Amino acid sequence: MSFQKRLLAHEFVVLAEMHTPKGVNISRLVTDARRMKGRIDAIVVPDMDNGIMRMSALAGGVLMQQQGVEAIIHVYCRDRNRMALQGDILAAHVLGIQNLIVVHSEDMSQSDHIEAKPVYDLTEVGLVEVIQSLNKGKDMGGFDLDGAPSLTTGCTIASYEDDRALDVELDAARKKIAAGCSFVITPPVFDLDRFITFMEKAKGLGVPVIPTIFLIKSLAIAQYIANSEPGAHISDELIRRIRKSPNRDTEGIRIAGETIAAVKNIAQGVMIQTLGWEHRLPSILDVAGL
Amino acid sequence: MMENFEPVIVAFCCHYCAYTAADMAGSQRLEYSPNVKIIRVPCSGKVDAIHIIKAFEKGADGVYVAGCLDGDCHFKNGNNRASRRVEYVQKYLDEIGIGSERLEMVKMSAGMGYLFAQIAIDMTEKIRKLGPSPVRPLAMQASQPIAC
Amino acid sequence: MVEIQNMNGVQGHNKVLVIGGGLGGIRTALDLAEAEKDVILVDKAYAIGGLMTQLDRTFPTNNCDLCTLSPNLSESGRKQHIELLTMTSVKGVRGDKGNFTVSLETAPRYINLDKCTACGECHKHFPECVRFTPGLDHRAPTCMRYPQAIPQSFSVDLEKCSDINALIKVCPAGAISPDDIGRKFEIQCGSIVLSAGAALFDPSGLDYLGYSVEPDVVTNLEYERIMSASGPTMGQLVRPSNGKQPKKVAWIQCVGSRGLQKGAASYCSSACCMIALKEAIVTKERFQDDIETTIFYMDMRTFGKDYELYLERAKNKHGVRLIRSRPHSILRDDNQDGLRLSYTTDDTSEMKNEDFDMVVLSTGFKIADDVRELSLKMGLTLNPSGFAVTEEFSPVETSRPGIYVCGMMESPKDIPETMAQASAAACMAGKDLKVSLKDPDGDLPPERDVTDEALRIGVFICDCGENIGGVLDVLEIAEYSKSLPNVVVAEPQGHGCSRQSIEQIQKSIVENGLNRVVIGGCSPRTHEAKFQEAIRKAGLNKYLVEIANIRDQATWVHAHLPEKATRKAKDLMRMAVGAVAESHPLKDHSLPINKDVLVVGGGVTGMTTALRLADQGFKVYIAEKTNSLGGMAKNIHTTLSGSEVRPFVDNLIEQTKAHANIQVITRAIIVDHSGMPGMFKTGMQVGPQMFYRTIQHGVTILATGALANRPKQYLLGESEAVGTQLETDTLLADNPETVKSWDNVVMIQCVGSRIPENPNCSRICCQAAIKNALQIRKLNPETRIFVLYRDMRTYGFQEEYYLEARKQGVIFVRYSLDHLPQVQAVGKQVEVTFTDPILGRAITVTADRLCLSTGLIADEDSTEDLARIFKLPRTQDGFFLEDHVKLRPVDLPVPGFYVAGTAHSPKTIRESVTQAQAVASRAQLLLARDAINLGAAVARVDSTKCAACLICVRACPFDVPFINADGYSEIDPAKCHGCGLCASECPAKAIQLMQFEDDRIVAKLEQLFERMVA
Amino acid sequence: MKTESHLEKVLVSGNLAVTSECGPPRGCLPDHVREKGGYLRGVVDAINVTDNQTAMVRMSSLAASVLLKQEGLNPLYQMVTRDRNRLAMQADIIGAYSLGIDTMLCLSGDHTQFGDHPMAANVHDLDSIQLIQMVKAMRDEGKFQGGADIKGPPKMFIGAAANPFADPFELRVLRLAKKVAAGADFIQTQCIFNVDKFEKWMEQVRRRGLHKQVYILAGVTPMKSVGAARYMKNKVPGMDVPQDLVDRMGSVPKEKQPEEGITICIETIDRLKKIEGIAGFHIMAIDWEEKVKEIVDRAGLLPRPQV
Amino acid sequence: MITAERKPLEELIEYVRPFKRILLVGCNECVTVCSAGGRKEVGLLASGLKMALLQSGTTIEIREHTLERQCDPEYIDELLPMIDGVDAVMSMACGCGVQEVARRYKDKPVFPALNTKFMGASERQGVWAERCQGCGNCLLGMTGGICPIARCSKRLMNGPCGGSVTGKCEISKDVDCAWQLIWDRLKALGLEDQYLKIIPAKDWRPAGGGGPRKIIREDLAA
Structure with a gap:
């Protein structure tokens, strides 16, 4: 069943994120995708997130489709104007991609092309509206399309530190949902209780909520997130658990797997973020019992 | 026989950790039983079941395979494969009648000279208590008490 | 005297002159030579080696020095890049950095080095005129200066010789040349390293x-x-x-x-x-x-x-x-x-x-008078004690550009620090030099084909001085070895690794037509390569040697059971002889090297290393965990000698950022690592969004620093009046007014150090206390300062500041672990009570400021993570453990890895810079090569036996084996890591790991038990 | 009417049929069979006689069926494909029919691993569906499975089992369809505790119109104790006992638990009665035959129709 | 591949105890691949037997040899130079190998060292699982490529029994329900309808019901 159908049927979806290469060597991406075929529902291909120039998500998504794995690609407004965005979205549909996630594009301060000019021709909500409009057969200029795409669109909720910040995020999500988004991806879940509270609030969104599951690769990573991103809520206990583990890297896998198992009955799916350790995805799913 | 019994013990030591630990025991002048004879291998995972069985067949009273600590193997998981293999051979030794307790897997880091020495002492004592291997060739058993 | 003008070729200045053939000079010369740079090494003595050759053992390993030093010495003897001039002294230096002309004078040795075989006949007959003693000992020694002397030769004191003709006659080699008049000459060089020792x-x-x-x-x-x-x-x-x-x-x-x-x-x-x-x-x-x-x-x-x-x-x-x-x-x-x-x-x-x-x-x-004279002749600025004055943050650079110092010339120090400084000097002196490539195998004889020869095994047994010979009878072992099958020669060989012994072994190989060699000696881990090279030079394939470790595994560990140790040594010899019989000629495999460098940590150490390597044209990545460069030094304002730290650090950061060959990656967390020296791949998570990035590099340098210790003691963090020395340093810089207001200041040393939980000394705190005490007194000479200490460890020139502090009236009171000072908060102040050992009673001081000397500790979390990822060992207290604490202080035991700065152990900025430069030098040894030798220990498949069962394919941790088009397993030797897992799991016994073949292992087992059946 | 089977008559007449079962003894105890049969006289329309149930050796189903027949009861002869090949099965079928047995249930049987002869060979020359096919061909075409004509074909009323609760769930109805297609006349289901899930299954059955092609007898079982409930929930493969039933059993004192079990059973029957497509009930009171009457009575299914 | 595993040592000791000299013959085919009878296992068993017998004071000489294949006469001929010197042969091959060696060397007792298990595939390193029973009339085309005869505990050909729970067979949680696998696969292939076809009673003659089987390729047969 396709990702779209599973969402509609309220079945649990398992997504995994895989980055396109910085360069043209796609062997790792293809190998990783093939390995996961059949075990996940779709692969999420980010575009040039973090401002790191890479092969575009559109091509990455097409590659995934070619491997027989459904693709969901990121779209955002930083690097392309409305012409390029619409053109790429139509292209995506024609090449078999049926799902998009409108993401918030990060600023360029950590980019590897700091001098690049950000575009921001459209806002995120604007982009969602454009996609809806394309689905209905009209482009932004109001011109009729010769054949309309049909795209499922999702959006993301950013990391939030407190309730107030969460409300802002939920408001933003609500707008995007009103504009046509049919699922949301949450920030990484490290604290289950907090996630449950979040889900209670997120119920009102009325669309499937898919939490991000982040693979913690090392103690240093856990500490880094805990320190630099208070919104992530990595507890001391979690850090202690990793520190005490005789095998710190597999401990991260275990944590990710357990988190997936724990959110199974709360959320409508998971999006697993392994950031370069895609070869660990099968182990995570094994732990999760998927 | 038992009182004078000096066991012969073969220790297969991986180059990166256990053998280095043995050298460390040397430079720290840690005394241990001379009964232990070391055979150097690149990785404890290189120790074939046949090597272990042959050691017993030739007359060893005890054998141990010494590798790196968990997660420290220079070759990723050679030490864990060695552990599993040792368990398998232990079962076979029970079948043969030699007894699984004459074979052990130990793990240590390169810096643990003291542990190397301690294990050599402990293993020697353990085997001394167990007595000679039941399969020391008959010719050997007939000869005078074997000092090491 | 014959005047010889300019004995150098066209590129006369592309060389480093190293003055002093002690340990430091040798290290400098070797580092440069191995980085393919040309060196002239001069020593006024008739053999190099310096002070260390006279030591019995060195701390803290209590190793025999000769064992550890002599491989280095004979290395220097063989290097093509090193020109060794003994009995030579420096008369003057002209010119500038990059273009020096140095006049040298060689004293007559009266012995032709090319002919002398060091047989000792001359000395036997004319002991009075043949020099062999170190001269330091006022009691008569009875042997040569030391057995592994380089050059391996005597020297004649002609003045004491009564019958020159008789002397000439006793020499079987005809090496005595009474007409030797020495020579005066000039050489050109680009830079000079002075390592004249103390x-x-x-x-x-x-x-x-x-x-x-x-x-x-x-x-x-x-x-x-x-x-x-x-x-x-x-x-x-x-x-x-x-x-x-x-x-x-x-x-x-x-x-x-x-x-x-x-x-x-x-x-x-x-x-x-x-x-x-x-x-x-x-x-x-x-x-x-x-x-x-x-x-x-x-x-x-x-x-x-x-x-x-x-x-x-x-x-x-x-x-x-x-x-x-x-x-x-x-x-x-x-x-x-x-x-x-x-x-x-x-x-x-x-x-x-x-x-x-x-x-x-x-x-x-102390600095010898002649050395002081030489230094002055060279135009160096010296301190009152005669040591060369160098820049605070460039410890080996003297006042004269292009001239560097290391070892005792700079300040009194122990061997590891000398080694580090020697490497640092090599780095600095060699940085403007071009590499001069020479064919390393050029002078190797062709390899003899031994495949059809009957086995002829030669056994050579080291006594290693007392190390082996002191416990067991080497002669007996040799006799025993002679009785073993196929053994043609078996003899004791003294220090087998000495040049003399190596030559004898080589001679024996040729004369006796040996085709296998067994060495009874120390660990193959340290000496296998040396003996492999030795037999290769004698025309044998280098893999036809086996080492029986009768030292580390017998004499050292069974010293009190000499009989059993002897028996075990015999067992080990027999095993080695059996195994070597199964050895076969093998070929080494090699791969091109990646010359990029990864430096982990962007503090002073990391940046210094990076700059030195980047200057040499290597691409350097600095992976820094935080979001900016600078590290711990950013928090330090002045040094003990009063130098400002900030401008130095700022300048470093600026240079680093601006360098075209350096890429700084901040907020980088290392998460995985693979590969081998010369072709590593390291994965890291970078930036706030933590994208994953991999870097390919040839060497890895750890400069991850340490943490400022903050133990919860003496009201630290509770009372405003209590702070660390580091915080006091900041207060001194930022709030001098506050400091001025202090009437009473107490400092407690060794807080959180030298205690059971953290037994080591933090090294830097005593000088930090003195530094702050002097600064406080400078701001307010009325302030009373009490320093409560256990031992004042103001080593080297720090002692002078300690004396100064005492002179100024800073009160130093010793305390012991049994009577720790007591601290109590009283308002904004603290009351410190301690026992005065001389008065024998308790004293209470109400202090406005209590400075705790808390020192540095390893960043346990991060070093453990990194140690796990890189597979590196650490000390008990979490610092990275170097390969050899004495002779290889900045090399890590895993090839291709180096450590510098406080990641190694606590140290001052100056000392960190030294290590940073040393690491840059050491790393160049690897980077100078174009290919890495992977050795011969690779798995080989016998396709006639292979059942293509895939077990090797699945067992290999590195995914190397595959089933080829012919349907058999194939293992690419260039990719094989040599672990042997495939060989041990192959059910068809179709795979053998070279050097560790089953036959060889089983031969050892057979030989071990041979005696028992017989 | 395809056969002379009493059960078929009851079903054709439109009445809700009731069956129950009788496990033959593990020894030569014919009275035991008679005694158990006695409890069910006038209470049910047919009595299932199990065939080496749970892979334990018992008096043969054929013999026990004959014993019941001799008592004037209506045996429902069960046959598993585990123990006999097609020759033995066909021989027994014509033998049974010759002895007056006209109703049978075709099963594959529990795996030998669960019984007291785990070392025995599992024959499985045929599977249950193939057995149904075979019996139907014997009856309707008068042919042995090998193709030869039968002189005097056995007119068996053919039953099959269905388990709505096993996995894969989607396949449960399809498998029923296969059994119907193969020739099953009636179906007895696995014990039903989870009525909700059963309803879902029936919904699919109805969607396919299967309830019009086959008589479905819903299986029910009275639980004797909370322990039995737990055992069935956790240990018996393919059994679905909702937790709340276990809790309910546990909430009453031990001595009241049998009573509670019977009450639950009756409530279940009441609920099942309302489901469209249910043609009757199969009450499995294992070693508790004496209670069947009470259950049938309290469920309002007495007296049994005379047809 | 044919899979096998070594018999308990105790049993093997009893076979060889009466003999002074035996030949232990491995096979470099299937049993090597499943780590039961290759050169390595031959070596291990030889040592094990010697040591076990030594304890009861018996010494035995064991010659080791591993053939490319034990089911082809040409390879078995290789044993000729060795066979005269031994009292008995122990074969580390599947049952075919044991019988072929016995057929060729009629005057020597031949013992099996292995229990031949099944035709299987390696699920992963060190794990082999049954896949085929050689029934001689392959059903896989109708069952989504998964064999219900080899992989269903009851050989059910028309669907799962009532004991299938969450994809596992009632006999063990470690055994997949073959019909769950078949169904999943049919579904994934969009071939759900195939399930509804009833597979009729199987003709077991090709499976050996017709006596020992033989394949004759007329064109190849000599």
Whole structure:
């Protein structure tokens, strides 16, 4: 069943994120995708997130489709104007991609092309509206399309530190949902209780909520997130658990797997973020019992 | 026989950790039983079941395979494969009648000279208590008490 | 004298001149040579080696020095890039950096080095005119300077020779040349490293120590000679006065150091405490309760890495007695056998007397007059003690550009620091030089084809001085080995790794037509490569040698069971002979090297290393965990000598960022790592969004620093008045007004250090306390400062600041672990109560500021993570553990990895810079090569046996084997890591790991049990 | 009417049929069979006689069926494909029919691993569906499975089992369809505790119109105790006992638990009665035959119709 | 591949105890691949037997040899030079190998060292699982490529029994329900309808019901 159908049927979806290469060597991406075929529902291909120039998500998504794995690609407004965005979205549909996630594009301060000019021709909500409009057969200029795409669109909720910040995020999500988004991806879940509270609030969104599951690769990573991103809520206990583990890297896998198992009955799916350790995805799913 | 019994013990030591630990025991002048004879291998995972069985067949009273600590193997998981293999051979030794307790897997880091020495002492004592291997060739058993 | 002008070729300036052939000079020369740069090494002595060749053993491993040094020495003998000039002194230096002209003068040796075989005939017949003694020992030694001397030759003192013609005749090689007139000549070079070493303080002038009158009062170096197997007594510890073994030996510290005696230096000689402890431990190890050892000291200065543990070992394990006291005198009554030491201790004013059989004076180091002269001749600025003055943050750079110093020339220090500085000097001196590539295999003879030859095994057994020979009878082992099958030759070989022995082995291979070689000696881990090279030079494939580790695995660990050790040694020899019979000629595999460098950590150390390597044209990645460069040094404002740290750090950051060859990756967390030296791949998570990035590089340098310790003690973090020395340093810089307002300041040393939980000394805190004390006094000379200490460890020139602080009235009070100072908050102040050992009563000071000397600790979390990812060992307290604590202080045991700065152990900025430069030098050794040798230990598949079962394909941790088009498993030797997992799992026994073939392992087993059946 | 089977008559007449079962003894105890049969006289329309149930050796189903027949009861002869090959099965079928047995249930049987002869060979020459096919061909075409004509074909009323609760769930109805297609006349289901899930299954059955092609007898079982409930929930493969039923059993004192079990059973029957497509009930009171009457009575299914 | 595993040592000891000299013959085919009878296992067993017998005071000489294949006469001929010197042969091959060696060397007792298990595939390193029973009439085309005869505990050909729970067979949680696998696969392939076809009673003659089987390729047969 396709990702779209599973969402509609309220079945649990398992997504995994895989980055396109910085360069043209796609062997790792293809190998990783093939390995996961059949075990996940779709692969999420980010575009040039973090401002790191890479092969575009559109091509990455097409590659995934070619491997027989459904693709969901990121779209955002930083690097392309409305012409390029619409053109790429139509292209995506024609090449078999049926799902998009409108993401918030990060600023360029950590980019590897700091001098690049950000575009921001459209806002995120604007982009969602454009996609809806394309689905209905009209482009932004109001011109009729010769054949309309049909795209499922999702959006993301950013990391939030407190309730107030969460409300802002939920408001933003609500707008995007009103504009046509049919699922949301949450920030990484490290604290289950907090996630449950979040889900209670997120119920009102009325669309499937898919939490991000982040693979913690090392103690240093856990500490880094805990320190630099208070919104992530990595507890001391979690850090202690990793520190005490005789095998710190597999401990991260275990944590990710357990988190997936724990959110199974709360959320409508998971999006697993392994950031370069895609070869660990099968182990995570094994732990999760998927 | 038992009182004078000096066991012969073969220790297969991986180059990166256990053998280095043995050298460390040397430079720290840690005394241990001379009964232990070391055979150097690149990785404890290189120790074939046949090597272990042959050691017993030739007359060893005890054998141990010494590798790196968990997660420290220079070759990723050679030490864990060695552990599993040792368990398998232990079962076979029970079948043969030699007894699984004459074979052990130990793990240590390169810096643990003291542990190397301690294990050599402990293993020697353990085997001394167990007595000679039941399969020391008959010719050997007939000869005078074997000092090491 | 013959004048020779410019003996260099066209590229005359593309060379480094290294002056001094001691340990430091040798290291510098070797580093440069291995990085393919040309070196001229000059020494005024007739053999290189310097002071270290006279030591018996070195701390803290208590290894025999000769064993550790001699491989280095003979290395230097063989290097094509090194031109060695002995008996040569420097007469003058002209020109500037990059373009020096140096005039040299070589004294006549009267022996032709090309002909001399060091057979010793000349010395036997004319001992009076043949030089062989170190000259330092006022008692007659009876052997050559040391057995592994380079060059391997004698030297003649013509003036003492009565019958020159007779001397010429006794020489079988015809090497005596009385017409030798020496020569004067000039050479050109681009830079100069001065490593002239130090002399020892002469205690003759100190009457009350009785050195010049009492034969049983010796210096520490003389004691070393007595203990040395190659020394005058062949290693027998006896009293010079009567030849009997002493029962009580005392050491007196600080003779000639710390400004204590007439003519003594004002500085601390840094190494004598460890030397005395080592001598006492070695004595105890050899004689246990037969000899009692006592050390009289002022402050135990065991500030080096893990040195405090050594001190604990001396006290607790070996029972070395330590008395804090300066003995008043050493006297002997006429009818009394022993020497009477008079001394007082802190707890009593009463004079104590105690008799000893021998007294060892721990004499300090000083700069010899001729060296001082030379330095001045070279135009260097010297400090009052004659040491070369260098930049605070560039420790090996002298006042004259292009001239560098290392080792004792810079300041008194121990061997590891000398080694680090020597490498640093190599880095700095070589940085403007071009590499000069030479064919390394050029002079190798062709390899003999031994495949069809019958086995002819040669067995050579080292006595390694006392190390092996002291426990077992080497001759007996040799005789025994002769009886083994296929053994043609079996003989003892002294120090097998010495040049002389190597040559003999090579000769034996050729003369006896040997085709397999067994060495009975030390660990193949350290010496296999050396013997492989040796037999290769004798025309054999280098893999036809097997080493039986009869030292580390027999004599060292069964020293008290000589009979059993002998029997075990025989077993090991038999196993090796059996195994070598199964060895086959193998070919090495190699791969091109990736010359990029990954530096982990962007502090002063990381940046310095990166800059030095980037300057050499290597691409460097700096992976820094935080979001900016600078590290710990950003928090430090001044150094003990008053230099400003900030501008230095800012300048470093600026240079680093601007360098075209450096890429700085901040907020980088290393998460995975794979590969091998020359082709590593490291994965990291970068930036706030943590994208994953991999970097391919050839070497990895760890400069991850350390953490400022903040133990929850003495109200730290609770009372405003309490802070660390680091925080005080900041206050001094930012809020001088606050500092001025302080009336009473108390400093407590060793907070969180030298305690059971963290047994090591943090090294930097004593100088930090002195620095802050002096600064506070500068702002307000009225402030009363109490420093509560356990031992003041102001080593080297820091001692002068310590003396200054005392002079200024800073009060130093010793405390012990049994009587820790008590601290209580009183309003904004704190009350500090401590016991004055001299007054013997408690004193309470109400302090406006309590400065805690908390030192540095390893970043446990991060070093554990990195150690796991990179598979590196750490010390008990979490610092990275170097490959050899003495001789390879910045190399890590995993090839291709280096460590520098406080990730190695606590140290000052200056010391970190030294290590950073040293690492840059060491890394170049690897980077200079174009290919990495993967060795021959690779798995090989016999396709006729292969069942294509895929077990190897699945077992390989590196995914190397595959089933080829012919349907058999294939293993690419260039990718094989040589673990042998495939070989051990192959059910068809179709895979063999070269060098560790089943036949070879089973041969060992068979041989081990051979004796029992027979 | 395809056969002379009493059960078929009851079903054709439109009445809700009731069956129950009788496990033959593990020894030569014919009275035991008679005694158990006695409890069910006038209470049910047919009595299932199990065939080496749970892979334990018992008196043969054929013999026990004959014993019941001799008592004037209506045996429902069960046959598993585990123990006999097609020759033995066909021989027994014509033998049974010759002895007056006209109703049978075709099963594959529990795996030998669960019984007291785990070392025995599992024959499985045929599977249950193939057995149904075979019996139907014997009856309707008068052919042995090998193709030869039968002189005097056995007119068996053919039953099959269905388990709505096993996995894969989607396949449960399809498998029923296969059994119907193969020739099953009636179906007895696995014990039903989870009525909700059963309803879902029936919904699919109805969607396919299967309830019009086959008589479905819903299986029910009275639980004796909370322990039995737990055992069935956790240990018996393919059994679905909702937790709340276990809790309910546990909430009453031990001595009241049998009573509670019977009450639950009756409530279940009441609920099942309302489901469209249910043609009757199969009450499995294992070693508790004496209670069947009470259950049938309290469920309002007495008296049994005379047809 | 044919899979096998070594018999308990105790049993093997009893076979060889009466003999002074035996030949232990491995096979470099299937049993090597499943780590039961290759060169390595031959070596291990030889040592094990010697040591076990030594304890009861018996010494035995064991010659080791591993053939490329034990089911082809040409390879078995290789044993000729060795066979005369031994009292008995122990074969580390599947049952075919044991019988072929016995057929060729009629005057020597031949013992099996292995229990031949099944035709299987390696699920992963060190794990082999049954896949085929050689029924001689392959059903896989109708069952989504998964064999219900080899992989269903009851050989059910028309669907799962009532004991299938969450994809596992009632006999063990470690055994997959073959019909769950078949169904999943049919579904994934969009071939659900195939399930509804009833597979009729199987003709077991090709499976050996017709006596020992033989394949004759007329064109190849000599």
